[in-house]
Each structure stands twice: as structure tokens, then as C-alpha cells.
Amino acid sequence: MALAQKLGLSRNTVQARMAQLEKKHVFLSFERRINPVSLGYPLMAFISVHVQQQKLGRLAEELASVPEILEGYGLTGSADLLLRVVALDAEDLFRINGKILACDGVDRTDTALAMGELIPFRIQPLLDRGSAAE
Numbered sequence: 001m002a003l004a005q006k007l008g009l010s011r012n013t014v015q016a017r018m019a020q021l022e023k024k025h026v027f028l029s030f031e032r033r034i035n036p037v038s039l040g041y042p043l044m045a046f047i048s049v050h051v052q053q054q055k056l057g058r059l060a061e062e063l064a065s066v067p068e069i070l071e072g073y074g075l076t077g078s079a080d081l082l083l084r085v086v087a088l089d090a091e092d093l094f095r096i097n098g099k100i101l102a103c104d105g106v107d108r109t110d111t112a113l114a115m116g117e118l119i120p121f122r123i124q125p126l127l128d129r130g131s132a133a134e
Helices: 002-007 011-023 053-064 090-101 124-133
Strands: 043-051 069-074 081-087 106-113
Touching: 002 011, 043 053, 043 090, 053 069, 053 081, 081 090, 090 106
Parallel strands: none
Antiparallel strands: 043 081, 043 106, 069 081
């Protein structure tokens, strides 16, 4: 309602446009706004995974079942996957890495601890740039 009032459009028009944007996956999930530290996971790491390519599809499904894996990206270059994981502590990270290594199709992993977030996820600069280009 507030958005419709602010834009000077009917509520139904705004709802229809929002539904179209949702279908196009324009909006990210609310989960991105929750800090894992508040859930008891203060340690963040990036794990590069080297895999057997023919097993990648099934492997992605298996890795998605590990709750501490927040994100996973397919890569070009020396590693095949990059996983962002959170852990309770170093021992827990070791356990999570072991789960990843135990997955069929994983050859090896390389782990890098995140020391601090220097540039948080943002989209506003792109929105600003888009507005300026019009």
C-alpha cells in the first residue's frame, strides 16, 4: 500500500509489477540480511573445491545439504567451486571441510579464512549508476 501511494499507482498495479519482478528473480531472499554471527557462527571461510566435472550436478545437490555452506559458485580457473561457509570455530571448520571432502566427486579443497568484510554486499552503486545513465 505504501509503495502504491508513494508511486501514485493503484495497489493492484504495484502488486502485478512486483509479481513480475519476483518471477524474474530481481529480489534476493530476506536471508541475506541476517548476520551468521548472530546465530553463533563467528568464523567465515572460503573453500575452493576441485571436483570431477562429470559429477558436478549431483555434487552441488549434496553440498547444498550442508547447512553451514551459505553460497556456492561454479568457477573457471584452477578451482571448480567456491563455497562460502560459516563455522563455530576452527574445529567446526575442520569438520565441515571433512564433510565436503567426503562428497563423491571432490578431489581436494583449499581453505581461506575471512579476516573481515571490507566491502559488504551492495547494490546501491549500480542503481545510482543506472539512474545517471538514463
